[in-house]
Amino acid sequence: MEQLVDNRYEIVKPLGSGGMADVFLAHDSVLDRSVALKVMNSRYARDEEFVERFRREAQSAAALSHPNIVSIYDRGGSEDGTYYIAMEYLPGGTLKDRVLKKGALPPKTAAEVAKQIAEALRAAHDRGVVHRDIKPHNILITEAGDIKVTDFGIARAASSSTMTKTGAVMGTAHYISPEQAMGESVGPASDLYSLGVVLYEMLTGELPFDADTPIGIAMKHVNGTPPPPKEINPAVPAGLNAIVVRLLQKDPANRYASDTELIEDLERVAQGESPTSAAATQVMEKLERTGEFAPAAVPPTDRMPRTQREAPKNGRGRRLAPLLLVVLLLALLGVGGAMMLGNLLGGPSTNNDPNAAQVEVPDLTGLTLQEARQEVGDSFEISEADTQNSPEQEGTIIEQDPASGGTLAEGSEIEVTTASGTNAVPDVVNEQRQQAVRQVEDAGFEVRIQERESEENEAGQVLSQNPGGGSNQEVGSRVTLTVGAGVDTVTVPDIPYGSTEAQSRSILEDANLTLGSVTTEASAEIEEGTIISQNPLAGEEVEQGSAVDIVLSSGPEQVTVPDVVGDDLDSALATLQGLGLGYTPVGVESSEPEGTVISTDPAGGTTIDLDQDAIVTVTYSLGQASPVVPEQPSPSPSPPPSSGGNDSGSASPGGGNDSDNNSGSGGGSGGGSDSGSGGGSGGGSGSGSGGGSGSGSGGGSGGNNAGGGGSGGGGGQSPVQRAPRSGGDRGQSGSGGDPVIPEESQEAIEELRSAVG
Structure with missing residues (x-):
């Protein structure tokens, strides 16, 4: 494929391939936007009638402006005969991807999706456009969760030319209506039948009909009866079950008469009400009574429904007659006829020559188309039916029909589905790192991890991803997951006593912490300007970069x-x-x-x-101290005078004692101008309750003058009391030194001296 279409659209990569056209992601160089570019298959580009219809129907599709229809931006053809339709590009997946990945949808969600599809069909049918190929592959899901129907224009354009020239009609065997399978004319009711199949699949995760070959599937659409959805999924409400049954009626006249009628019933069911259309109500009652997937009663109309027209008595002639004609036709045409019917139903053609050798079907998955064709050689024809999102590399075969293991007539066709080269990115936000990485890698993407600080409970959890979940990205491209790192913790160091503010800051910075508030507190024990305390304490685990507050000494108070x-x-x-x-x-x-x-x-x-x-x-x-009165001494003769020239005197020593360990003593001497000797005693005492007591005495006399008193005893010691350290009784110091003699006591002593002297 050339890289520039019509000098405007730059091809970026292929998105898918079908029988009639290939789809590419392209860049509109004029409007600078991404578009989905559907390019007509070159084998149809030479058919003038087909080209004319392609142009006309592309123009009609472009006029279908509706929120649930993919917008058509442009259509045209280049000088080299390339015809294209440029349409809205939606990077989200298809409804088929959603069902394959997660299975059945909740009934309420399925009803809402069906309603949006019906609204898209109503917009098309009102303008005379019939889709003819409603299937979940053609239902795109936007990032907002809404749906958009695609492939309107090319479906209608294919009808006339392919029917008359090649014997093929648009439509996929699993979703084709009975009238399409029989080659009859189709109308809006055919689209509603296909919508019924899509709704059935959304509710159950299964298709109503399946068989080994597309022909077998198509014949089941004509004559088969599927189990009601509620039989497979009991969660399906009875009203929604009845809507599906009515949509899948074989006769178009027994289906909904209009898209509007269907939309109204879907809205009622979504609100928990029962459908009100007469036919749907009768179907629901019949299902509740018998459980059978029975035909609906035909509502009154102005025209006679096809089932009321003249028919063979056995009631089956209408269906069997065309079928017999087909069988007879195939018998007449032989292998060519069988291959033609295969094309008609959109499935692989089968060689029905009874003389053809039966060859085992090989497993082609994992190979490219070229490798697959080399693998089968001349035994089979390989055709690419579709491309799908897959984690496999672009062009790799991911599905095949028929599957490997069985046998097939030599020369038959094997249809394969290849990987588109893109895939939906899994949504892994809030998943744990290991699980998220595995999911993204399993989807075919490279994972890049970047960590970000987070709450402790988010450690190892995916906080965000780029690209976002659900977006279609090229397989092998990088998906960046931002994972919570939790909190990096460090151990608070011990700031030793004696550290200054600057030293404290350095210690903390070495531990990847910061110095917080610095306050002061008076302390008599801690040197001024050095640390008293820190918070948090040493040994605690804190977040890296946290602040540690310190208190410094401001010196004594x-x-x-x-x-x-x-x-x-x-x-x-x-x-x-x-x-x-x-x-x-x-x-x-x-x-x-x-x-x-x-x-x-x-x-x-x-x-x-x-x-x-x-x-x-x-x-x-x-x-005040009490006066001390000494005892009167007994008279004694005066000692003989001593000889001597000068006045002299002697004093006898006085003695003292201490009531505790300490004692004091003193002696006094006195002298006068007169010679003589004398003796006397005097005493003084002091005591202290805290330490001990001491006493001393001294005295002496000589001549005319009395000797001075002796020195007093040592006083008792009292301990120092400290407010914060006190715990004992206060001690009182003992008195010491010369005794204090009151004046009146001195007078009494003088009188005594006179009396004895």
Whole structure:
């Protein structure tokens, strides 16, 4: 085939081939669009009558503008005698592909498809155009799910010329009407019969009639009775079952009187109602009563139906007479007649010569036409009947009629169906990757996988595909599947203590993570500017590229020492503890009420770091001390004066003891200008409830002056109290140093001295 038709249509690839024409995908270089270009077979191009009818009917088909009819864009002929029809190109599959792939359609869907076909037929019949070859191969499905009928023009154009010149009529044996099989004139009722066969196949997934040869199939259309669809598929509603039975009536007069009547019944059935046409109702009642596929009653009309015309008494003469004529004709014509009838019915011709040798039919599937012809040699004729979508390479034989394994008279014809080189891309969206790849590869396509981030539950699932499911693409071409990759996860690293913000960022980036928010928090333990914590924690699994938040130390918290002077000790300590401050209480004798805070160190109002050294010394009052009255000593003689020149004196040491582990002692000495010796004792004591007690005494006298008191015992030790760490009782420090002697006690001592002295 030349690559440019009529200087306008560039041939892209073949789409199919039939007895009358070949169909190509072509590019319209004028309007820049894809078209389906149907080119007349060259053997008919030399027949002037056929060419004239082809032109006229192509023009009529172009006038059939309807949503359910494939649009005719152009028709014409080139200088080299190539005649063509350019029509709408639909990349979707055929109804036959759908039934073969998925089996019977749901009854509601089948009824809707049948209604759209009937609407297309009504548009054609109203303009006087009869299709003559309604079959699912000629019903195209759009991407939107609607249907469009094709092949109007060439079907009508073929009728007259092929009938008179070659003995062949348009029509496929499985879908042909009885009147077509008998060579009678056809009208709109013939298209309705073929629609009935298509509807039967949609509802059951099977054909009403089948046989080993097209002749056998055609004869069954004339005299056979198929089982009702509901018998094969119980899901078929009774009303839809009755519509099919009426459409398949042998006599055209017993079928629907018009396309409109059929459409109305289909609409009612789709809504769950029963058909209202009288004949369909009677058929349904008969089926419900007997289950038989009986002829419909003939509705009243202005003309006498053919079944009411004069007929032989046995009621079968009308059908048998033409059939007998055909048989007699075949007997007279011999092999040529048999081959002619084969052409008439659109199937392979058979050599019926009784003397012909019987040859086993070989398996030709998988071969090309050329290889098949070489395989059979002179034993059989090979003809290409059709092309279909298939995963096989273009031109590969995918079906043959008759099938292999049987025998056939030598010289008979074997019809083959070849792969068109295109196939429908499976719809694998939402399928798992492995299953999707297998389906696409089984359909004859190369698979390319690309991954995309997705939700975790979409990992390994096909998210999208290109080209889309259902589109026809060249076998071997690439189909790209976008598969969910789920979420790539990484383990959060441990950012060690002491890491700065910059160091933390580097650690995270090395792990394919990012640094998120950076906040600060006071800490006495963690060095300022280094990490305290991270979120998520180390060891957690997170999505790659996730952010990790960190908290850095802003150093110790600053706190102002409260002014608690004058407060009760317990209240003051609670205040300090509430601020997180440690404390060391120190009790001293004071004229202030017992337990009253006298001072703090640091003083109130001072700002300090709230760390381990944040200790406040709290000095509080123990109250005033009671006077100590010493026992009066027994009189004793004065010791003899010592000799000496200068005044001197000696003092006896005083002793002291500590009630706990610590003790203090001290001795004092005194001297005066007068010589002499004296002894005395004095004492002072202090105690602390937190640590221990100590006491000391000392005394001495000499001359006229009393010796000074001895040093006091060491005071008991009190532990430091820290607010967050306190857990024991507060200790009170013992008093130490020189005893505090009230003034009145001193006077009493002087009087005592006078009394003894």
